[in-house]
Amino acid sequence: MSTPDLTVDDHPAPGVTPTPTEPGGPGSAEPPRRKANAPRRPGQGRAGKILLGLLAWFVGLLFVSPLLWMLLTSLHAETDASTNPPSYFAPLTLESFVNFFGGGNGANPWPFLINSAVAAIVSTLIVLVLSTMAAYSLAIRRIERWSDVLFFLLSTKMLPMVAGLLPVYLVAKSFGILDTWLLLIIIYSAMNMPIAVWMMRSFLAEVPVEVLEAAELDGARLPRVFLQILLPLTAPGLAATALICFIFSWNELLFATVLTSTAASTAPVFLTSFVTSQGLFLSQVCAASLIISVPVLVAGIAAQDKLVQGLSMGAVK
Amino acid sequence: MSAPAAERASQPITPPKPRAKDRWLKRAPMLPALIFVILVTQIPFAITIIISFMNWNAAYPDDISFGTVQNYVTVFTDANLLKAVIVTVGLTVGVVLASALLGLGIALLLDRKFIGRGFVRTLMITPFLVVPVAAALLFKHAIFNPSYGLINGLLTTMFGENAPQPDLMTSNPLLGIGIVLVWQWTPFMMLIMLAGLQSRPMDVYEAALVDGAGPWQTFRFITLPHLRRYIELAALLGTIYIVQNFDMVFTMTSGGLGTATLPYVIYQEFFVAQDYGVASAVGVIVVIASLITATFALRTASTLLKEENS
Numbered sequence: 001m002s003t004p005d006l007t008v009d010d011h012p013a014p015g016v017t018p019t020p021t022e023p024g025g026p027g028s029a030e031p032p033r034r035k036a037n038a039p040r041r042p043g044q045g046r047a048g049k050i051l052l053g054l055l056a057w058f059v060g061l062l063f064v065s066p067l068l069w070m071l072l073t074s075l076h077a078e079t080d081a082s083t084n085p086p087s088y089f090a091p092l093t094l095e096s097f098v099n100f101f102g103g104g105n106g107a108n109p110w111p112f113l114i115n116s117a118v119a120a121i122v123s124t125l126i127v128l129v130l131s132t133m134a135a136y137s138l139a140i141r142r143i144e145r146w147s148d149v150l151f152f153l154l155s156t157k158m159l160p161m162v163a164g165l166l167p168v169y170l171v172a173k174s175f176g177i178l179d180t181w182l183l184l185i186i187i188y189s190a191m192n193m194p195i196a197v198w199m200m201r202s203f204l205a206e207v208p209v210e211v212l213e214a215a216e217l218d219g220a221r222l223p224r225v226f227l228q229i230l231l232p233l234t235a236p237g238l239a240a241t242a243l244i245c246f247i248f249s250w251n252e253l254l255f256a257t258v259l260t261s262t263a264a265s266t267a268p269v270f271l272t273s274f275v276t277s278q279g280l281f282l283s284q285v286c287a288a289s290l291i292i293s294v295p296v297l298v299a300g301i302a303a304q305d306k307l308v309q310g311l312s313m314g315a316v317k
Numbered sequence: 318m319s320a321p322a323a324e325r326a327s328q329p330i331t332p333p334k335p336r337a338k339d340r341w342l343k344r345a346p347m348l349p350a351l352i353f354v355i356l357v358t359q360i361p362f363a364i365t366i367i368i369s370f371m372n373w374n375a376a377y378p379d380d381i382s383f384g385t386v387q388n389y390v391t392v393f394t395d396a397n398l399l400k401a402v403i404v405t406v407g408l409t410v411g412v413v414l415a416s417a418l419l420g421l422g423i424a425l426l427l428d429r430k431f432i433g434r435g436f437v438r439t440l441m442i443t444p445f446l447v448v449p450v451a452a453a454l455l456f457k458h459a460i461f462n463p464s465y466g467l468i469n470g471l472l473t474t475m476f477g478e479n480a481p482q483p484d485l486m487t488s489n490p491l492l493g494i495g496i497v498l499v500w501q502w503t504p505f506m507m508l509i510m511l512a513g514l515q516s517r518p519m520d521v522y523e524a525a526l527v528d529g530a531g532p533w534q535t536f537r538f539i540t541l542p543h544l545r546r547y548i549e550l551a552a553l554l555g556t557i558y559i560v561q562n563f564d565m566v567f568t569m570t571s572g573g574l575g576t577a578t579l580p581y582v583i584y585q586e587f588f589v590a591q592d593y594g595v596a597s598a599v600g601v602i603v604v605i606a607s608l609i610t611a612t613f614a615l616r617t618a619s620t621l622l623k624e625e626n627s
Contacts, residue, residue: 141343275454300445
């Protein structure tokens with residue numbers, strides 16, 4: 001830190017800890033609550049600040065550069081993609097994307113993408129319903145020992161699921177549901193449930209108690225309280241929870257590899273087999289990786305403000 | 318920690334009536350999720366413990382018996398497994414430390430105002446949002462590949478024909494895996510630290526400024542202590558996720574060249590060697606090790622939760 005003030009003005013937004021409002025600069029008269037980005041104020045033109053800003057830009061670009069390289073390579077022809085030195089300015093073409101979607105050589109990716117989408121979306125819906133119900137018990141009804149329940153759920157998340165892989169495989173085999181959507185949906189729902197309960201609990205806990213009391217005094221019954229009060233108030237939280245569950249399900253590889261073979265195989269599994277079965281086509285590998293990452297990139301960037309809360313299971317806001 | 322939450326702690330909406338029926342009515346909405354999780358994720362562990370005491374190799378279906386500790390003997394006398402433990406611990410500790418430090422530094426950078434801050438933050442998050450398999454393939458083939466990867470390509474561009482052309486995936490594949498993991502997990506660490514930075518109580522900083530504290534003193538004595546629990550949380554959550562990592566090893570090296578981690582060994586014993594007994598014994602050991610880590614993680618998380626409700 002080379003500049004002297006670290007600084008007071010940067011933080012008009014005390015997110016978690018309530019603080020007495022300080023009579024600070026003109027910008028901090030009414031601190032907006034829990035905003036990730038403090039509003040910028042111009043006119044702090046100091047060389048150090050500018051340098052640190054540039055450094056931040058540099059680091060950001062450095063971190064995103066592998067992705068940009070992936071994009072550029074996917075837009076090059078195969079012959080231009082694997083040269084040394086790289087053909088940075090080779091003509092762009094959509095050839096690899098066309099090939100990936102079955103225009104030329106190789107397997108059709110659509111069944112895999114559809115399997116992934118079904119497993120991720122259906123499991124996410126199941127998780128949303130069950131976790132909201134559970135969170136209602138934990139956050140609103142405040143059942144006894146609610147925090148014990150939460151910590152039990154958290155602890156399940158800390159045990160490596162790989163240790164239960166074999167029993168899951170054997171049981172699924174005996175039920176005859178290996179290589180089905182159903183099995184993936186069950187596994188992904190259970191995998192994401194603890195995170196979702198933690199997230200939804202922290203969102204429901206933010207609903208002002210007065211609102212619920214007023215509704216109870218009015219004699220509103222539970223379904224109405226749920227639909228008309230809780231759901232609108234927690235809609236952003238629900239959306240964030242959904243996106244996180246979707247991302248984890250979409251990314252999952254281990255269980256998909258072991259529990260599916262042909263009928264229900266998912267996009268990440270397809271991606272791993274893509275290289276070995278077809279030899280290396282660098283441009284096509286990049287195109288495939290990009291396409292399979294797009295749903296997660298879109299979901300994640302859309303949910304970025306809630307990403308922390310989700311990943312820390314609601315512990316950090 | 319918001320005011321409503323605090324109020325609710327002291328005065329519940331419904332006054333507690335110790336009637337069993339009411340209690341179960343309140344609990345009922347929670348049960349489906351809880352039972353579902355126990356059935357699908359906890360019962361398998363119990364079965365794993367049972368199988369770990371069985372002599373069971375899928376290649377010899379007629380020779381299955383129960384009541385042996387031979388699997389554990391095999392596991393503990395297997396040099397490969399000891400190696401896997403070391404690799405897993407080393408990889409996890411290295412990746413968590415590197416990404417936590419980078420994450421902290423970048424969070425401090427992003428915590429200041431500059432033009433395009435929101436955009437840079439979005440840029441920083443994107444590595445975390447690449448499907449892990451895709452990230453592994455990208456680095457293995459498009460970046461680390463010795464003959465046409467980006468790194469050696471850049472070296473040739475800069476230094477000409479005689480530029481050094483390292484082959485990371487052969488000379489130090491574990492470092493290669495580590496780099497991809499750090500690339501993906503630094504954003505995660507950064508996000509948690511940034512949340513911590515933005516929750517700092519500002520009045521303390523004003524007081525420090527009035528008292529004439531320098532930037533380093535402010536950082537050392539105010540920012541760092543405040544961030545401590547966020548750093549702990551980020552490190553512990555990162556540990557939980559990274560220790561279980563399977564995708565990178567599977568995609569980049571298939572466990573070869575001394576990169577097999579414990580999750581990969583379990584997969585291999587089960588899927589390739591088909592020795593269910595040994596695979597389960599490894600699983601039990603991994604679960605026990607995780608339980609020890611989890612105890613620490615839970616303690617940290619519970620401090621955060623207590624503060625929220627105090």
